[in-house]
Amino acid sequence: MTAHVLSQLRSLEAESIHIFREVVAEMQRPCLLFSGGKDSIVMLHIAAKAFAPARIPFPIMHVDTGLNFQTVLDCRDRWVERLGVQLVVASVQDAIDRGLVREEPNGSRNRIQTPVLLEAVEKNGFDAAFGGGRRDEEKARAKERVFSFRDDFGQWDPKNQRPEIWNLYNGRVHQGESIRVFPLSNWTELDIWSYIEAENIDIPDLYLAREREVVARGGMLYEVNEFTPLREGESAETKSVRYRTVGDANLTAAVESTASTLREIVEETAAVRLTERGATRGDDRVSEAAMEDRKREGYF
Amino acid sequence: MTATTETTSFAVNPERSVDLLRFATAGSVDDGKSTLIGRLLYDSKTIFEDQLESVEQVSKDRGNDYTDLALLTDGLRAEREQGITIDVAYRYFATPKRKFIIADTPGHIQYTRNMVTGASTADVALILVDARKGVLEQSRRHTFLATLLGVPHIVVCVNKMDLVDYSEDVFEQIRTEFTEFASRLRVPDLTFIPVSALVGDNVVNRSDNMSWFDGSPLLSHLERLHVASDRNLMDVRFPVQYVVRPQSHDARDYRGYAGTVASGVMKPGDKVLALPSGLETTIAAIDTADGPVSEAFPPMSVTVRLADEIDISRGDMICRPNNTPAALQDIDAQVCWMDETAPLVKGKKYAIKHTTRWARAMVKEINYRVDVNSLHRDEEATEIRLNEIGRIQLRVTQPLFVDPYRQNRQTGAFILVDESTNRTVAAGMVGGLPHSA
Numbered sequence: 001m002t003a004h005v006l007s008q009l010r011s012l013e014a015e016s017i018h019i020f021r022e023v024v025a026e027m028q029r030p031c032l033l034f035s036g037g038k039d040s041i042v043m044l045h046i047a048a049k050a051f052a053p054a055r056i057p058f059p060i061m062h063v064d065t066g067l068n069f070q071t072v073l074d075c076r077d078r079w080v081e082r083l084g085v086q087l088v089v090a091s092v093q094d095a096i097d098r099g100l101v102r103e104e105p106n107g108s109r110n111r112i113q114t115p116v117l118l119e120a121v122e123k124n125g126f127d128a129a130f131g132g133g134r135r136d137e138e139k140a141r142a143k144e145r146v147f148s149f150r151d152d153f154g155q156w157d158p159k160n161q162r163p164e165i166w167n168l169y170n171g172r173v174h175q176g177e178s179i180r181v182f183p184l185s186n187w188t189e190l191d192i193w194s195y196i197e198a199e200n201i202d203i204p205d206l207y208l209a210r211e212r213e214v215v216a217r218g219g220m221l222y223e224v225n226e227f228t229p230l231r232e233g234e235s236a237e238t239k240s241v242r243y244r245t246v247g248d249a250n251l252t253a254a255v256e257s258t259a260s261t262l263r264e265i266v267e268e269t270a271a272v273r274l275t276e277r278g279a280t281r282g283d284d285r286v287s288e289a290a291m292e293d294r295k296r297e298g299y300f
Numbered sequence: 301m302t303a304t305t306e307t308t309s310f311a312v313n314p315e316r317s318v319d320l321l322r323f324a325t326a327g328s329v330d331d332g333k334s335t336l337i338g339r340l341l342y343d344s345k346t347i348f349e350d351q352l353e354s355v356e357q358v359s360k361d362r363g364n365d366y367t368d369l370a371l372l373t374d375g376l377r378a379e380r381e382q383g384i385t386i387d388v389a390y391r392y393f394a395t396p397k398r399k400f401i402i403a404d405t406p407g408h409i410q411y412t413r414n415m416v417t418g419a420s421t422a423d424v425a426l427i428l429v430d431a432r433k434g435v436l437e438q439s440r441r442h443t444f445l446a447t448l449l450g451v452p453h454i455v456v457c458v459n460k461m462d463l464v465d466y467s468e469d470v471f472e473q474i475r476t477e478f479t480e481f482a483s484r485l486r487v488p489d490l491t492f493i494p495v496s497a498l499v500g501d502n503v504v505n506r507s508d509n510m511s512w513f514d515g516s517p518l519l520s521h522l523e524r525l526h527v528a529s530d531r532n533l534m535d536v537r538f539p540v541q542y543v544v545r546p547q548s549h550d551a552r553d554y555r556g557y558a559g560t561v562a563s564g565v566m567k568p569g570d571k572v573l574a575l576p577s578g579l580e581t582t583i584a585a586i587d588t589a590d591g592p593v594s595e596a597f598p599p600m601s602v603t604v605r606l607a608d609e610i611d612i613s614r615g616d617m618i619c620r621p622n623n624t625p626a627a628l629q630d631i632d633a634q635v636c637w638m639d640e641t642a643p644l645v646k647g648k649k650y651a652i653k654h655t656t657r658w659a660r661a662m663v664k665e666i667n668y669r670v671d672v673n674s675l676h677r678d679e680e681a682t683e684i685r686l687n688e689i690g691r692i693q694l695r696v697t698q699p700l701f702v703d704p705y706r707q708n709r710q711t712g713a714f715i716l717v718d719e720s721t722n723r724t725v726a727a728g729m730v731g732g733l734p735h736s737a
């Protein structure tokens with residue numbers, strides 16, 4: 001402490017806290033987009049720190065694809081209970097039933113959750129939504145602002161973003177427009193894991209390696225469960241695997257790993273040679289520009 | 301290009317030993333900036349296999365002889381197609397000693413605003429000079445902008461040394477010319493490194509081709525650079541960001557002032573003064589969610605409790621009674637104009653954001669516009685357009701608590717926002733030019 005140098009993790013945490021407070025001070029009605037994944041959990045953990053000893057002064061919103069791992073939902077509910085935060089659920093299944101969106105042939109609900117999200121943002125009058133996106137995740141995100149401006153269609157225009165100079169954020173919007181805010185912009189996957197370990201943060205146990213029944217499909221390993229049952233001619237095997245990202249249960253693949261503790265995950269993450277999205281998300285493999293297209297449509 | 305599975309030791313103790321260094325790079329299409337960053341990421345083993353595979357494939361498809369490391373950093377589709385970098389992109393890598401955040405900005409004059417953005421938070425500016433071309437107009441411009449934004453360290457990478465036969469004479473000539481030019485600016489720390497980003501000389505690994513160079517390779521230099529003393533630890537400035545008042549029974553009497561320490565070191569028991577009220581009290585405690593702390597310094601985010609109940613709200617500033625910023629409504633500033641839709645003109649009103657305070661400001665006068673290439677001042681200028689720098693006088697609707705930007709990069713900085721479009725139109729720095737020419 002005497003050198004007055006903050007460690008990089010604490011610097012990142014301080015920056016994230018600053019961002020949360022700035023948004024709450026300046027925006028009318030923010031919410032936090034909570035997926036149940038590790039990034040949104042870290043985001044929630046830091047939000048709680050930013051306003052302590054008061055409660056988090058905004059609701060969290062879960063876009064429920066209906067394809068969730070049960071342990072992810074359980075973890076979400078523990079967090080809601082622990083922090084006394086208001087939970088808003090926007091249901092993709094409900095939106096399908098209402099005809100707002102249509103199921104895609106490949107079974108992915110990743111793309112169709114965007115209209116559901118935008119509808120819920122509009123219905124609830126949210127003018128700011130915190131997202132757990134990180135700039136190290138993918139090339140299209142490397143240029144994302146911390147305060148990302150969205151027009152009244154919820155769309156992102158990479159050519160029309162506000163310059164962000166120093167830490168002087170500009171969240172001013174007109175009626176109907178909104179901002180996405182990314183408090184974890186400058187964190188890397190390794191930072192996230194190091195922080196989860198340092199703070200002993202409650203995450204779904206899917207992230208930890210265990211012996212699981214899996215099937216190999218298209219070069220990826222999927223757990224055999226109600227979302228991904230065995231197909232004709234396939235056979236399951238038992239392997240020690242864990243999840244590096246948690247998306248839809250029918251499309252998120254596991255990776256072979258023996259990292260069963262947070263410490264081991266940090267070590268594995270430091271050594272791993274594949275990006276987390278490239279390794280486990282079938283939905284991001286479509287094209288190099290896949291993420292950029294989804295962002296334009298209003299995805300995170 | 302075999303895959304590696306080395307575990308870097310920074311994972312072992314992320315909490316204590318590793319600090320953060322932010323650096324900005326500026327360069328144009330063909331000076332090898334993207335290749336240099338690609339090289340840093342690649343040689344420091346930050347590149348993932350799938351990223352590398354994709355880059356190798358594209359390089360092969362294009363018929364390149366070598367893997368084009370520049371492809372690792374050219375993000376948006378328009379950029380890939382046009383082969384240019386059009387925005388600020390942020391990259392991350394870490395070594396056992398430091399985590400690095402790179403603000404990667406394009407170097408062309410039409411992207412001055414991007415460079416200003418990248419430099420605004422940078423500890424170090426990395427400037428690339430093509431060894432074959434020497435010190436060009438753009439090198440001067442980048443250096444000027446870095447000093448304007450108060451970047452404390454400048455590292456000049458003389459790149460493409462492989463194309464000048466690793467000649468010490470070429471390097472020395474560039475160093476002499478650059479130093480001479482830089483002496484007209486306020487450059488606190490200037491270092492020169494001869495590199496070849498393409499081949500990898502002196503980027504991460506010391507070059508065998510330039511034994512005459514006795515300095516460090518770029519990465520070791522960045523790892524060892526002493527940046528802690530760049531921070532202003534003298535002048536306590538705590539802009540109040542948010543008032544924490546829990547609406548729960550057990551913490552009903554709690555009233556804390558949340559914010560990020562802009563400068564100085566605060567301790568419980570310190571006498572403080574709040575602006576604009578001018579009332580004095582002492583710090584009762586400095587809270588964090590993990591408990592009280594014995595001191596707070598930049599860039600910590602904390603919540604301060606005061607001994608006396610005085611009226612303080614967002615936008616107020618806590619400082620020491622004998623060391624206060626100036627409370628000014630008339631502000632002399634340098635601005636970089638960032639809006640393509642309309643220029644800055646005399647008489648126009650804007651919203652202004654300074655620390656956590658918003659107000660309105662009118663442009664009373666345009667003193668001059670600076671030619672960012674020649675540093676020539678045009679005192680006849682009647683407007684400042686996109687990517688231009690100028691000195692102006694503002695009249696603000698309420699006092700702002702400012703320090704000269706040269707002394708304080710937090711309390712000397714502001715942005716202007718167009719009130720009808722809500723666009724951020726200018727970056728502003730309180731005080732005069734960073735050189736006395």
